[in-house]
Amino acid sequence: MAFLEFFQPRAGTNPTARQLGLLVAALAVTALIPLFANDYWVRLIIFVFLNIGLASAWNIIGGYAGYPSFGHGVFFGIGAFAGAIGIVRYQLPLPVVMVLGGLLAGVVAAMFAPIFKQKGLYFALSTLALMLVFETVFQRWTFTRGLRSHDLGWTIATQITLAQFYYIFLALLGAVVATVILVVNSRIGYALQAIRKDEILAASIGIRTIKYKSLAFMISAVWPGVLGAAFAPFLAYVSVQSVFEVSITLNMILITVFGGAGTIIGPVIGGIALSIIDQIAWGSFLSYHRLIYGVLIVAIITLYPGGLVVLIQSMKTRRHARKAAVVNASERVR
Amino acid sequence: MEDVVIYGLLRGGIYALAAFGFSLVLGVIGIVNFAHGALVVFGGLATQYLAVRAGMPYLAAISGGAIATGLLAVFIQRAFIARTFQLEPLMVLVQTFGIATVITELGSMGWGTEERLLRLKTGLPPGWFIGETFVPSFDVVIFLVSLVSAVFLFLVLGKTEFGRAIRACSDNRQSAQLNGINLARTFEKTMFVSGVWAGLAGGMFVTLSPLAPYMHFSWTIDSFLVIIIGGLGSMVGALVGGLLFGVLSFGAAFYAPTIAPAITFGVLLLFLVFRPQGLLGAGPATRK
Numbered sequence: 001m002a003f004l005e006f007f008q009p010r011a012g013t014n015p016t017a018r019q020l021g022l023l024v025a026a027l028a029v030t031a032l033i034p035l036f037a038n039d040y041w042v043r044l045i046i047f048v049f050l051n052i053g054l055a056s057a058w059n060i061i062g063g064y065a066g067y068p069s070f071g072h073g074v075f076f077g078i079g080a081f082a083g084a085i086g087i088v089r090y091q092l093p094l095p096v097v098m099v100l101g102g103l104l105a106g107v108v109a110a111m112f113a114p115i116f117k118q119k120g121l122y123f124a125l126s127t128l129a130l131m132l133v134f135e136t137v138f139q140r141w142t143f144t145r146g147l148r149s150h151d152l153g154w155t156i157a158t159q160i161t162l163a164q165f166y167y168i169f170l171a172l173l174g175a176v177v178a179t180v181i182l183v184v185n186s187r188i189g190y191a192l193q194a195i196r197k198d199e200i201l202a203a204s205i206g207i208r209t210i211k212y213k214s215l216a217f218m219i220s221a222v223w224p225g226v227l228g229a230a231f232a233p234f235l236a237y238v239s240v241q242s243v244f245e246v247s248i249t250l251n252m253i254l255i256t257v258f259g260g261a262g263t264i265i266g267p268v269i270g271g272i273a274l275s276i277i278d279q280i281a282w283g284s285f286l287s288y289h290r291l292i293y294g295v296l297i298v299a300i301i302t303l304y305p306g307g308l309v310v311l312i313q314s315m316k317t318r319r320h321a322r323k324a325a326v327v328n329a330s331e332r333v334r
Numbered sequence: 335m336e337d338v339v340i341y342g343l344l345r346g347g348i349y350a351l352a353a354f355g356f357s358l359v360l361g362v363i364g365i366v367n368f369a370h371g372a373l374v375v376f377g378g379l380a381t382q383y384l385a386v387r388a389g390m391p392y393l394a395a396i397s398g399g400a401i402a403t404g405l406l407a408v409f410i411q412r413a414f415i416a417r418t419f420q421l422e423p424l425m426v427l428v429q430t431f432g433i434a435t436v437i438t439e440l441g442s443m444g445w446g447t448e449e450r451l452l453r454l455k456t457g458l459p460p461g462w463f464i465g466e467t468f469v470p471s472f473d474v475v476i477f478l479v480s481l482v483s484a485v486f487l488f489l490v491l492g493k494t495e496f497g498r499a500i501r502a503c504s505d506n507r508q509s510a511q512l513n514g515i516n517l518a519r520t521f522e523k524t525m526f527v528s529g530v531w532a533g534l535a536g537g538m539f540v541t542l543s544p545l546a547p548y549m550h551f552s553w554t555i556d557s558f559l560v561i562i563i564g565g566l567g568s569m570v571g572a573l574v575g576g577l578l579f580g581v582l583s584f585g586a587a588f589y590a591p592t593i594a595p596a597i598t599f600g601v602l603l604l605f606l607v608f609r610p611q612g613l614l615g616a617g618p619a620t621r622k
Contacts, residue, residue, distance in 0.1 A: 068424040118606055120423045121366045125558055126606050129599035136596035196422075250431075257428045287443075294435030301429040302414050305421050 016185040019264065020178060027174045034163050042166050044279070046234065049169040052271035053176045053227050054248070055255035056264075060183060060220035062253065063261035065213055066196030067116075070124045071131030073249035075105040075221040077240075078134070079228025081144055084154035084238040086229070088147060094160070094168075098229040105225025106218050108134075113214040119199075135244040153239030156232060165234050172230060176223045180264055183219060192216055196262070254293075258300055260309030269308050337467040338585045344473045346580020347480035348542075351535035352553060353560035353572045354487055355407075355528030360566060362504040362524045365419050368430040369410060370532060371553030372437040377403040377533025378540035379445050379547070382452045392454055392541075400533035406437075407529025408522050415525075416518060434550055441547040449544035476538050483534060484573055487527070491569065500524055556583075559598065562605055565612025574613060 034042050054076060062068045079101030086097035115126040138144045146153055160168075183189050191212040194202040203209045232238050259270020277296065281289045304311045356370045381399035384390045390398065410433055418425050454472065461470040491497035499520050502510040511517055539545060556579070563582075564575020582601060586594040605612070 062424065066422060066424070068427060114607060115603075118610060121360075121427070122562075122606055122610060124366075124427065125562065126603060128555075129603045129606070132599045133596050133603070136593050140593065253424075253428060257424065261424065288439075290435060291439040291443075294432045294439060297432035298414060298429055298436060301425055301432070302417050305418055305425050 016181060019181045019185075023174060023177055023181065027170060031167070031170060034166050039162060042162055044275075046162075046165055046169050048271055048275045049173045050227060050231060051251055051255055051275070052268055053169070053173045054224055055252045055259075055267035055271055056173075056176045056180050057220045057223035057227075058252035059256045059261065059267050060180060060192075061213075061216050062220075063256055063263070063266070064184065064189060064192040064196065065216045066262075067120075067213065067217075068124045068253065069127040069217070069220075070249060070253070071127035071129070072220070072224060072252055073244060073246065074127075074131040074134045075109065075224040076228040076231075076248055077131075077138065077244040078105050078108060079225035080232045080235070080238050080243040081138060081154075081228075082225070083229030083232030084156055085144065087156055087158075087233060088154050094230065094233065097232075098226050101229030102222040102226040105228075106222040109218045109221035110214065113210075113217070116210055116213050116217070131244070131246075131249070135240055138244065139240045153237055153242075154232075155237050156235075158233040158236070160233060168230055169227075172223075172227055176227075177264065177268070179219065179223065183216075184264060188212055188215060193262075254297060258297065258307055260307030263307075263309050266307055266309050269312075273308060336465060338588050339581055340464060340467050340469060341473075342581030342584035343577050344469070344477045344580070345542075345584055346577035347477040348535050348539050348576075349556060349560050349580050350484065350573045350576025351480045351531055351538070353557045353564070353576050354484070354569060355531040356554075356557040357561050357564075357566065357569065357572045358500070358524055359528045360561065362500055363411075363415070363419055363521050365415060365426040365430070366423065366558070367415075367528070368427055368554055369434040369437060369550075370528070370557055371550035371555070372434040372441075372547075373403050373407055373529050373532040374536040374539070374553045374557075375545055375547055375550045376406060376437060376441060376536065377529075378536030378545040379441060379450060380533070381537035382450050382540050382545070383445065385452055392452075396534065396537035399537045400530045403533030403536070404526040404529035407525040407532070411522050411525035416521065419521075434554070438547045438550050445547065447546060447548065449546040450540065451544040452540050454541050473542065476542065480535075480538065483531070484569075487531065488569055490527070496523060500527075559602055561612070562602055563612060565614040568612075568614045571612055571614035578613075 033045060037045070054072075058069065058072050062072075082101035082104050083094075083097045086092040086100055087094070092100075112130060115123060115130070118126050145151060191202070191207050191209075194205075194207055195209050195212065199209055228243065231243075235242060255270040255274055256267045257270070258274055259268065260266030274293075277292065278289075281292045285292065300307060300311070304314070352370070352374050355373075356367065359365060359367050359370070377399045380402050381392075381396045384395035384398050385392055388395075410430075414429060414433060415426060418429055461468055462474075463469070491500060499510070499515045500523070502513065502515055503517060503520050503524075507517060510520075536545065560572060560575040560579045562575075563578055564571030564573070583594070583598055586597040590597060
């Protein structure tokens with residue numbers, strides 16, 4: 001299994017280069033999908049890309065640094081509003097608003113660096129509070145509420161086709177995962193893992209924890225901003241109800257934890273697995289949809305707290321152990 | 335002004351009841367139980383069900399509802415949280431959130447998604463005037479009952495052997511175990527107490543205002559807010575925090591209904607940044 005490289009890089013090789021190579025190969029294969037899939041599936045896969053991208057970005061602060069942000073949807077919302085306002089009010093092209101959305105999200109994240117005085121659960125609640133405050137501001141402020149004073153959202157007409165959106169989001173997903181790979185294999189990544197394991201110890205050996213935490217928070221805020229700005233024209237109608245949903249944040253967390261928090265491949269596996277489950281549940285057991293979701297989350301964390309990544313790994317080691325046992329038995333017979 | 339304060343305080347008694355269990359579990363087991371709000375709603379709906387469908391008198395119904403909630407909490411602890419409470423806090427957060435979803439969905443299937451209210455006849459006069467403000471008698475009764483049950487909880491924690499074991503586990507787990515305290519049993523008892531008080535809060539709230547399964551998350555958040563204001567690890571703090579939060583949320587909803595959540599959470603952010611240990615918290619915030 002090639003993807004095991006992501007969490008157990010072979011000794012003597014450069015992990016960054018190998019992982020980036022695998023990423024490019026995976027993206028190249030995925031790029032062929034629109035050639036033989038119909039519009040429904042392309043649309044669905046764009047949503048999957050978006051979810052995986054958001055979860056991967058969340059993983060930097062929530063998975064690697066161990067600071068679960070419960071208000072990360074705020075950066076997505078800021079990006080989406082930047083996209084909508086930029087395109088409709090100022091007629092800016094999409095790439096410009098994407099950059100703007102990312103910058104704005106990064107600046108807001110930097111503004112709220114003081115909440116890093118909080119730890120763990122207090123941090124989670126601070127970020128949740130941050131999101132609710134922003135949601136109210138965006139809903140009440142006439143500049144962000146809509147083009148006319150009585151509007152409650154932004155309607156965006158776009159020339160971009162579905163296939164173009166597919167490649168935009170594929171490229172963005174690749175960029176997010178590449179960022180994660182680069183961050184994780186750098187000094188920042190090592191510092192973050194040390195902070196998650198024991199922050200006081202990390203600080204005592206000279207890691208500047210506040211600096212690295214703020215840096216990680218900003219990196220993981222910029223990408224949801226960019227994704228949000230690109231998502232605005234795809235959604236065609238942007239309002240506080242659609243982009244400041246609590247479920248966007250919850251999805252980032254669930255996908256990451258389901259796949260495996262603190263691993264590069266975790267959010268990707270989690271996003272794909274939960275999307276497949278989602279499709280089956282919507283199609284066949286509509287009224288049990290949320291129940292199935294909840295049961296799966298509880299089951300994976302109770303039995304395999306490391307997520308699907310650990311489940312796959314343990315299956316692999318068990319198979320190795322069984323093979324070894326067979327070899328042992330045959331040797332004994334001889 | 336004074337009417338807002340009085341109504342806020344009356345509502346605050348129930349918030350304090352809901353927050354006791356939340357604070358206890360956070361202090362002793364060291365986890366944030368995102369299923370706590372689901373327990374509150376479960377207790378309320380169980381009380382309503384026992385009173386309306388099974389025709390029990392209110393006192394029997396609320397006792398039954400509270401004990402059922404306590405048992406549900408013990409089941410959650412034994413089957414799920416006992417395996418994960420030593421991991422990173424994020425894991426338990428997501429796990430208990432999943433549990434809350436499951437309870438809510440099962441509750442919606444069994445009880446339906448509509449809001450339910452339990453009307454009681456007490457035989458008391460409809461209410462009294464304090465100054466200009468009309469105070470319904472039933473709200474006062476509920477407020478007094480919540481104070482009495484709070485005192486009872488203080489006595490249990492302060493004076494009994496069981497309370498001593500709980501406090502020992504919250505102070506230092508290893509020393510408690512070395513002194514012969516069974517950690518797993520104590521945690522289960524803690525969850526039982528937490529669930530019983532959550533059920534009481536739900537059972538009382540359902541007589542004042544409607545409850546439905548989907549409301550569970552706002553109860554969890556409200557309990558957390560009460561703890562942040564009052565301070566972690568202090569039962570008096572939870573009581574004071576509950577009363578203050580009642581006034582704050584009622585005042586925000588009264589004077590600025592459209593931005594009420596932003597005001598409540600804005601105050602919370604100020605608390606978290608400037609006084610993270612709360613009003614009556616025991617020392618600085620924990621290391622977790």
